[in-house]
Amino acid sequence: MRLRTLIFDDDPSMRQALQFVCERRGYEVFTFADPGLCPLHAMDRCRCAPGTTCTDIIISDLHMPQVRGLDFVEALCAKGCVAPHLALMSGEWSPTDEARAVRLGCRLFAKPIHVNEIDGWLTKVETLVPPNRGLLLLSAPEWQGQPTPVARRL
Numbered sequence: 113m114r115l116r117t118l119i120f121d122d123d124p125s126m127r128q129a130l131q132f133v134c135e136r137r138g139y140e141v142f143t144f145a146d147p148g149l150c151p152l153h154a155m156d157r158c159r160c161a162p163g164t165t166c167t168d169i170i171i172s173d174l175h176m177p178q179v180r181g182l183d184f185v186e187a188l189c190a191k192g193c194v195a196p197h198l199a200l201m202s203g204e205w206s207p208t209d210e211a212r213a214v215r216l217g218c219r220l221f222a223k224p225i226h227v228n229e230i231d232g233w234l235t236k237v238e239t240l241v242p243p244n245r246g247l248l249l250l251s252a253p254e255w256q257g258q259p260t261p262v263a264r265r266l
Contacts, residue, residue: 113243116250118150119143120172121201129173129198133230137238138224139169142250146176147184155205158192164246165194169237171230173223174202174209182209185216201225 119132119141127143135139144150152166160166172181181200182215188195200213201236203223213220219233 113241114138114140115168115171115193115238115241116140116247117142117171118152118167118195120145120147120170120184122146122173123174126173129227130230131222133227134169134234137234142167146178146179147172150184150191152188153184155192157193158188158194159181159250160194161246166247166248166250167195167244168241168247169199169234170195171199171201171227173185174200176204182213185218187231189216197240199230199233201250207214207256216260 115137117139119127119134119203120128120143121130122145124145131141131143142150149155157168164249170185172184174181184242185198187252197219198217200217200219201221202209205220205222221229221233
């Protein structure tokens with residue numbers, strides 16, 4: 113089963129490092145410099161059919177220029193998104209942000225992040241993803257703003 117990961121970080125080297133870690137594990141990876149650039153941000157509601165999800169894992173920096181990672185995750189949850197494994201990273205956590213992230217079920221990582229921490233979390237996540245779960249087909253038109261939600265089993 114191939115897992116899907118969305119990575120959000122405004123630092124290109126961090127995005128590339130996380131992408132490398134995930135691709136090395138065989139994941140399908142989509143990266144964005146800001147959550148505001150992701151098509152999921154513009155959607156008014158979750159488009160996944162019951163039993164499907166658009167992604168297995170979301171890893172996001174907390175502080176970014178346009179849309180904060182925590183605000184993005186919170187908005188996805190409000191839209192009914194069922195992305196099950198969420199992680200937020202930051203070099204600076206306020207008590208308020210930390211409490212909001214924990215309430216949303218996010219795994220928190222402190223920057224500078226160590227690859228073995230992410231690897232350990234991903235290993236745990238791999239055991240929790242149901243083998244028969246459906247993934248929303250993210251075709252090129254959808255990621256250009258033309259939704260074509262088609263579920264596929266991986």
